[in-house]
Amino acid sequence: MPKGVEVQVLSRALMMCMRKIVTYSKVILLNGAIVVIAFGAALFLEWFDAALSFSSYYSPTSLSLGVATLIIGCVFRFWASLTFYENNVEVLSLKSQEVFLQKGPYRFTRNPLYIGITAIFFGAVLMVGTVTGIIFSLVLFFFWQLYLIFYEEKDLEKKFGDGYRKYRNSVPRWF
Secondary structure, eight states, X not given: OOHHHHHHHHHHXXXXXXXXXXXXXXXXXXXXXXXXXXXXXXXXXXXXXXHTTOOOOOOHHHHHHHHHHHHHHHHHHHHHHHHHHHTTOOSSXXXXXXXXXXXXXXXXXXXXXXXXXXXXXXXXXXXHTOHHHHHHHHHHHHHHHHHXXXXXXXXXXXXXXXXXXXXXXXXXXXX
């Protein structure tokens, strides 16, 4: 193989490797920040428990369930974020996406990012043992439900038509 070709092959391999490193770094930083924010919110809500005279339900069981729920949430968030970044789609966006993805976790659920963020927050709440956190988790889930039904799904149906309707009918919103 001529030296010029070897350099080109090596250069392409290095660029692919660098893209992967950047992509994984973005996934870890974004979702790591979400975990930190979830714990900050759970600890803040613990203060409300004290102000409202709610007793903490913290126990080894709630800690174990919280860790398991948080890990499941992180898996969903990491996998969905990685799928987005690998397809040049923004993860943080206040509007529905311009790209219709049906791979990765999107084969099993239409909303793995929302499942992930809700599970991360709920896991943190269980680990801290805050009653108001449980209530807030239910409010958060209800908010996602309304947002998806009344905004995002309608927008995706307008953008992608029959393809999205077929996908919506075959893949569950949550599980």
